[in-house]
Amino acid sequence: MHHMYSEIQEQSQVLKTCYEANLEVLEKVAKGIFERGIEFIVFVARGSSDNAATFGKYAIEIFAGIPVSLAAPSVASIYARKLKLDKACVIAVSQSGMSEDVCSFFEMAKECGALCVSLTNNPQSRLAKVADFSIYMNVGVEKAVAATKTFSAELLLLGMLACLLSKSDEELKKLQQVENVVKEALDKENEIKLFVERFRYMNECFVLGRGLTYPIALEFALKIQETSYVRAKGFSTSDFMHGPIAMINSEIPVFLLGINDETREDLLQTAAKLNEQKIDVYSFCDIPEMKDFVKKNVEFSSNGLSRILSLTVLIQLFSYYLCILKGYNPDNPRIIKKVTVTK
Structure with missing residues (x-):
């Protein structure tokens, strides 16, 4: 049996666990965003995680009304530039938490005063160690090269954050049914x-x-x-x-x-x-x-x-x-x- 198939099939259970394990930390992230008076959110990601971040942009803007942008990681990793991010929450989305360009941008953001949130499947990753808040997908090791359960976990967690930022209990309850969905x-x-x-x-x-x-x-x-x-x-x-x-x-x-x-x-x-x-x-x-x-x-x-x-x-x-x-x-x-x- 292929790893990709197995990891698609196990999503009902692992996403249920992901929801339950992360609700409290996501509530803390939302509270931190409110208390810091954050004016905009910046996602930094690559590959499938970048697609999940694009979903996060739509969900947060539609439900919570907070402007969201997608970072150009090369600004930090190649051009070594710094940005004005003291009013921003920067969310790094990465299965491994180790991608060099994503980490470089995230570390620059921390230096520039951003509220930094990591979303990874590796709680010991470079991103997690830099973050003010570390969100751990908790879906188990993903062995297939093609992301399935980690991508779905990213969608779920970013959807949950959008609900918490919009204070939409009704939408959050719908996501709570992820196992049946x-x-x-x-x-x-x-x-x-x-x-x-x-x-x-x-x-x-x-x-x-x-x-x-x-x-x-x-x-x-x-x-x-x-x-x-x-x-x-x-x-x-x-x-x-x-x-x-x-x-x-x-x-x-x-x-x-x-x-x-x-x-x-x-x-x-x-x-x-x-x-x-x-x-x-x-x-x-x-x-x-x-x-x-x-x-x-x-x-x-x-x-x-x-x-x-x-x-x-x-x-x-x-x-x-x-x-x-x-x-x-x-x-x-x-x-x-x-x-x-x-x-």
């Missing part, structure tokens, strides 16, 4: 396995999302790239219409990720426009009308931010089975390693 998504494994069959010879695709699903589209594209070596390109639906749509043709499938929130009409319009152009569109979506515009829709049920976790599990299963279908080993992808060291 993930189990329901995992129950669609056979459906996903059959769905994947039609993509055996796919070598290029587009993956689109909007708002909270945009970061998951980026992650889906990354998972397909690193495990199946498909040229997958992730975009926001709005950015896609501003130029990249010119690359589309009837030989390139489009995957559309959606949830039934304020992005609903945009997603339906995007699907309709692609359908008019005779493009094969496939979706992972809880918008009932989406089925009228796509070749196949994988439905899921949950609500609030927990929908993002349902969606994430589904795209992880798809990525795993596509890799297997193409005859590759998801635990041993070409060139890349578990911890990527970049400066």
Whole structure:
């Protein structure tokens, strides 16, 4: 059995543990942000963690109204510049907590007076030792190169933080049901396995999302790239219409990720426009009308931010089975390693 498969399957339990183990420290982080009069939040991350950080940006801005930016780590690691961060909370997101460029930016932020929060799966990491608050995913060692349970844990924890910063007990309670949410998504494994069959010879695709699903589209594209070596390109639906749509043709499938929130009409319009152009569109979506515009829709049920976790599990299963279908080993992808060291 592949590590990637095992780690996808164990998420219902490990994410439940992750929620329970981190609620108290996240409450302290939110309190610290309020007490320090923090005016903005800066995320620093790479790879899958950067996609999770992008989700954190959307969730915190939408729910809590606090401006959030994504750091350019090279500003510190390559250019050795310092930033005015005394009114900022800098959150470093990293599975290993050891990436050189992320650590360099985080250490610079601490020197510049930022409130520093680390989110890692290694409580002894370099990031954790620098942080004012250290959040430990507590999901066990992730052996697969492709991040699954650590990515989901990052989404969960950043969603919880967004709820605490917005003082939304209702949304937090929805995330508390993460064990059941993930189990329901995992129950669609056979459906996903059959769905994947039609993509055996796919070598290029587009993956689109909007708002909270945009970061998951980026992650889906990354998972397909690193495990199946498909040229997958992730975009926001709005950015896609501003130029990249010119690359589309009837030989390139489009995957559309959606949830039934304020992005609903945009997603339906995007699907309709692609359908008019005779493009094969496939979706992972809880918008009932989406089925009228796509070749196949994988439905899921949950609500609030927990929908993002349902969606994430589904795209992880798809990525795993596509890799297997193409005859590759998801635990041993070409060139890349578990911890990527970049400066």
